[in-house]
Amino acid sequence: MKRIWTFGIFCILVTIFFTGYSISLRRTAVLGEARSGVDDLTHFLAMDMDRYLFGLNQIFLGIHNVLDSHCKEEYEPHAIQIRHVLEGVLDSNPFITALLVLDSAGRIDHWTGDGTPPSIQDRDYYRVHKLEQVPGLFVGKPLASRVNKGQWIFAASNAFRESDATLKHVIVAIIDLEYFRSNYSGLRLAPGETIAMLSPEGEVYARMPGHQMMMGKQIGRFINDPVESYSFMRVVSELDDKMRGISLLRVKGYPLVMAATYNEDIVLAKWRKSSALIAASGAAAVGLFLLLTFMTARAQQQQRLSRELLQRLAVTDSLTQLANRRHAVESANLEIKKAQRQGLPLSFVLMDLDHFKEINDSYGHEKGDLVLQQVASALRQLCRQTDIVSRFGGEEFLVILSGTDLRGAEASSEKIRKALDEDVHGDFAGIPRVTASFGVAQWHASEADFKDTLRRADRALYQAKRKGRNCIQLDRTFG
Template sequence: MTNDNPTSNELQTLNVQGATSRNIILTGLVCLSVLGLTLALLYQISASNRHGFIDRANNDVTLISRLIANQTSKTLFGLRQLLQGLNDATETLLPKDKSYPSSIQQLLFRLKEANPYILDLLILDRTGKIIFWTGEGTPPAVRDRDYAAAHLSKGHQGFFVGSPHLSRTRDATWFFGSSIAIRDNDGLINSIIVATVSIAYFEAAFANLTRPNELTLGLVDDSGTIVFRLPTIPKDANARIEQMRILARQGLPETPFTIASSLDDRTRIVAATRIADTPLIAYASFTEESILAPWRTELRMHIVIATVATLFILFVTAWLIRGQMLMERTRHELARLAAVDPLTGLRNRRMFMELARREFDKAKRYDTPLACVMIDVDRFKDINDTHGHEAGDRALKAIATELARHARRTDILARLGGEEFILLLPETGLHGAFVSAEQHRQRIEELSIPLAPEPLEITISLGVTELDEADSSLDALMSRADHALYAAKAKGRNRTECLPPCTDAQPNADVPAD
């Protein structure tokens, strides 16, 4: 008769195999879970960062387009005031006066010189012929220019701003015209006052802006014709952004929008701001590629990190606990190093402040005494200058060792920096702290540091104070101890001073024992 039941050894083997299988499955599930969480987190971070880059670009182009619009609007407002003022000035000069032509001419030149963005000032008669101007030589025919035709044949009322033109009198000079028509009581044109505005002036003015890479900015008119653009492109009367013409006709979006630029066939994020009462539109744009380039770099970095992390989890799961233990020990060691002065082995200033604040709060809460002793090595600079920095370091180490050897376990001793130490004595009043400080001073005075050709003798000065009811912070206590230290220095060094002054230097019940 056969026995179908497994033996105890077989049961143990099965249990081990089952446990191993379960561990493998559990490890696999953990790895898959971590991988899934990593991918989900990567996707979330990636999407969030992408939106963040685009949002920042939207804010930047909106701000820049509004800045351009604001500056251009101010310039055009001043130009409108200038043309109106010029009209008022010409009306005060009677044409029948012999000085009329020269007075008008001089006025035009003065205004042009005072406004560097003006290329020329012109006054046209009712037929569109130039009768006064600031240019040289024979005035060109301008009746066909939009700044004249708008009034002569289209009946434009008020201030007119035109499209870019290539100058007929100045080589390779581009401008746009602005004008107002002066009409009689019957609405007929008497004259047209024109200012031609240098496009190079705008380019130079906005070129001073600190511009990120791939940022373009400029002005276009309602037809999409480019007035100016930075970075500059070769000037062409037909250079236009077709999408801006369509949007200007439909109504400009209030928020940034995306277009495929007709100039370079690149997708751009654009913000556009209309300049009120003009056909001009200020714009700024980034290429989508430049906006997302840092995001793509980050994404690649995240993918690499995620891949490395996943591989690490897959292949070193068994070592994870050991790694965590090593990391924990490392963390503790780093924490210890961060709290210790590397030269003397005492607590550093950061750790002292952390521990001292706890003692300060406890003393204030329970109304217990607390004393502070500020310690400074006398003439430490002379030691460095005479014997070298190595001797100075040896002196500091010896002082630290001696202070630490005789400090109580409850005392908080630290090196504040340089040759300055500090000692906080919980449960100790002013007299007890004074006696303890004097003992430390005497021990250091008796200290002899071996140094060729003769031993180095050093002294310290100490300032002592105790917690006062008025102290609202540890800094106040330390500041008073510092003042006591200054008093010790002022009275000749190698001494201990109290603040407030000690009335009795004898030990009493609160004298700390070593």
């Protein structure tokens, strides 16, 4: 039965392990799919933004070529032609809201606005080219428009220089961030996903959803590496206190970071449902294993008990529950071999109830059976635990006394005889008086078999009967 329970528990532990492993594996797969989704989004957004910025550089180069191809002197027809060119650029590029051409001193030479041009020498998109000589395209921070209330913009500029590297002019494009929001609104985002365009310091250019609410806010510093960089992190969002997976990819060569995030709670919602089903299946399997193990163990225990019962019935007298004759003979031969090995004395007491036939005839067989049962009970109490007590025949009992010589066997027999004679162990089912006769023999080394010793004990018992019963007769064949 121990093996069955061991195997059953092993199966249960294996089931629990694989159930937990399956749930964990599924969780990893779900989060992996979510990460793959936001990674794809950031790569798409970065490529799209790179396309916009490359196109913007081409626009600046085209305007620069137009400026160089016209007369450098300022006169009205020239200015009108340049304005027409700039307005044509605006018409074909809806994400640009204004274009400016600055001279080396930061004054506006040409622009798409009306009225007197403002002074913008202090603006970053001029100062970085004038003072820091930033090469290539400059992308400014997101700003609230001073002209159109509620509009958010950022400036992109590029400087063109003389052959001696002195500043020639700066071309500036004012970009409407609402364009990117409307452009990206067509993307089908999964529940809980967000996309954003950020500065390396975490300033928001555009975000979907929550564009208007998040414009210009700083939500954390992510990437400081000036070259192209990708990273993925799991953080608790500052906005909603939810654990989010964030994929970040810097637009190559520009201070812009494209971000896409997913909400782990939403992503794992389906996983939790499927995990509950897997866990329920695992629990059902565990319950089934427990039931099968219990039923198998119980069946095995019942078989064992049945075998033990059959074995006990095979060696036990059904009436007195003492050892039967067969078991007594087997035990006697085993005790003889033990005595031979250890050199210890061994004695046998053969006891027969006196006048038992008259008890059956006078009081009935049921009373006779009760007498036998009470005599058996008395023998169990009077004999040692090491003694083997058996019902050897109808009213005949055999007691095997290991480690006991003839004198000791006589003393044990006398104790039993006296107890029966004085009826100290009960009234023997209402019978006035029950006595017994005893034949005692000690095994001798010359006897290889119990039968020889039994014959001597039986002769001694016969002599005790002839002497008047209720007495003990010792066999002194060997002294």
